[in-house]
Amino acid sequence: MRVLSGMRPTGKLHLGHYFGVIKNWIKLQQEHETFYMIADWHALTTGYKKTEEIQKNTEEMLTDWLTLGIDPDKSVLFLQSKVKEHAELFLLFSMITPKSWLEWNPTYKDTKYNLLRLTDLSLMFKGGLRDHVKTFLAKLPYRVEDFEALEELLLDNLSDTLIQALFEGYLSKDTLKELNVSKRDFYDTDTYGFLGYPVLQAVDILIYKAQAVPVGEDQLPHVELSREIARRFNNLYGDTFPEPQAMLTETSKLPGTDGRKMSKSYNNAIYFADSKEEVQRKVMGFFTDPQKLRKGDPGRPEICPVFFYHKIFSPSERVEEVERDCKSGRLGCVDCKKLMLEELESFLTPFREKRESFARDRNRLMEIVKLGSERARMIAIQTMEEVRRQIKVG
Ligand code: TRP
Numbered sequence: 001m002r003v004l005s006g007m008r009p010t011g012k013l014h015l016g017h018y019f020g021v022i023k024n025w026i027k028l029q030q031e032h033e034t035f036y037m038i039a040d041w042h043a044l045t046t047g048y049k050k051t052e053e054i055q056k057n058t059e060e061m062l063t064d065w066l067t068l069g070i071d072p073d074k075s076v077l078f079l080q081s082k083v084k085e086h087a088e089l090f091l092l093f094s095m096i097t098p099k100s101w102l103e104w105n106p107t108y109k110d111t112k113y114n115l116l117r118l119t120d121l122s123l124m125f126k127g128g129l130r131d132h133v134k135t136f137l138a139k140l141p142y143r144v145e146d147f148e149a150l151e152e153l154l155l156d157n158l159s160d161t162l163i164q165a166l167f168e169g170y171l172s173k174d175t176l177k178e179l180n181v182s183k184r185d186f187y188d189t190d191t192y193g194f195l196g197y198p199v200l201q202a203v204d205i206l207i208y209k210a211q212a213v214p215v216g217e218d219q220l221p222h223v224e225l226s227r228e229i230a231r232r233f234n235n236l237y238g239d240t241f242p243e244p245q246a247m248l249t250e251t252s253k254l255p256g257t258d259g260r261k262m263s264k265s266y267n268n269a270i271y272f273a274d275s276k277e278e279v280q281r282k283v284m285g286f287f288t289d290p291q292k293l294r295k296g297d298p299g300r301p302e303i304c305p306v307f308f309y310h311k312i313f314s315p316s317e318r319v320e321e322v323e324r325d326c327k328s329g330r331l332g333c334v335d336c337k338k339l340m341l342e343e344l345e346s347f348l349t350p351f352r353e354k355r356e357s358f359a360r361d362r363n364r365l366m367e368i369v370k371l372g373s374e375r376a377r378m379i380a381i382q383t384m385e386e387v388r389r390q391i392k393v394g
């Protein structure tokens with residue numbers, strides 16, 4: 001089976017990437033024909049103002065892929081921007097993709113709203129409008145099956161309209177100030193490319209006729225959209241693209257040092273590029289059970305991220321011991337962290353050495369993506385020949 005997945009180049013990878021994504025990718029490359037892509041064009045959708053970081057992030061990420069065991073002899077590792085055929089298919093797909101499919105795409109709205117912290121604003125507008133909408137609905141001269149659903153729809157649309165009005169300058173400057181929103185931020189993400197993000201992703205998948213796409217839950221709407229675009233293309237021009245399946249993998253959401261999900265933006269991540277000292281500092285600073293203030297206090301391992309790490313990195317007898325001694329109070333958090341650090345370090349050390357050797361040899365890195373991108377391109381070229389034949393243009 002042909003499997004394809006991609007990642008935007010965000011730089012160094014952390015433990016969360018490994019347990020959430022990469023470990024699975026490594027397993028898949030033993031069993032399937034795998035394509036792993038660095039989505040550097042996708043990085044432009046939100047990062048077009050800071051393009052100088054993209055190249056460096058690409059190299060860092062690739063270094064980690066190779067370090068962790070993504071094998072260029074087993075998988076096609078390639079750079080999106082090196083396969084220009086993606087751009088041509090993106091243009092053709094943009095002709096046949098209804099705008100509404102993109103505007104209703106939940107990841108689009110979520111990301112945009114998160115980036116701009118608009119969710120609060122939207123909730124506030126909805127709260128202020130609810131009574132008015134109810135009054136309006138009561139006067140409606142039409143028969144309605146489901147008043148509640150219509151009310152929600154109206155509220156959603158009205159609050160979107162108000163947000164838009166805000167940024168288009170229909171609301172007063174004072175209101176803008178009062179709500180603490182910035183017009184510039186809004187226009188930064190209000191681009192055609194950002195809206196078209198999932199169309200480009202559909203291209204990534206379909207141009208290789210991939211059958212399966214391993215992704216996290218957040219990407220499901222994008223895979224679904226790829227299926228819809230494939231269907232639409234096939235209906236219009238004849239069978240060309242297979243419909244790709246999402247491959248959901250259950251992964252452990254590794255906590256970061258503060259107990260929240262590990263993420264670069266939370267500043268709670270442990271990186272494969274971290275030195276021994278950095279890892280030590282981070283581990284000793286881990287969040288633990290806040291009720292366990294000193295050795296002797298009974299703790300609750302089930303809510304403690306340090307214990308979560310023991311479960312992953314320590315042998316099972318140790319895990320049982322830690323659980324028991326934490327609960328009884330015999331084990332103090334400092335000692336517990338030291339034990340965990342030792343196991344974590346023996347996991348990280350071999351990677352650290354391997355990473356240094358890759359990082360020293362930039363030419364080797366570049367050669368690997370070059371060869372991978374050429375292999376990818378041969379397939380993309382073939383698909384595009386077929387696509388042009390089907391569509392009878394080009
Ligand atoms: N959008 C994906 C993400 O942010 C990255 C991506 C780009 C991707 N192209 C892809 C994933 C193709 C799977 C298939 O995680």
Ligand code: SF4
Pocket residue numbers: 288289292299300301304305306307322326327331332333334336337
């Ligand atoms: Fe967490 Fe270990 Fe402290 Fe228990 S003893 S609270 S598991 S760090």
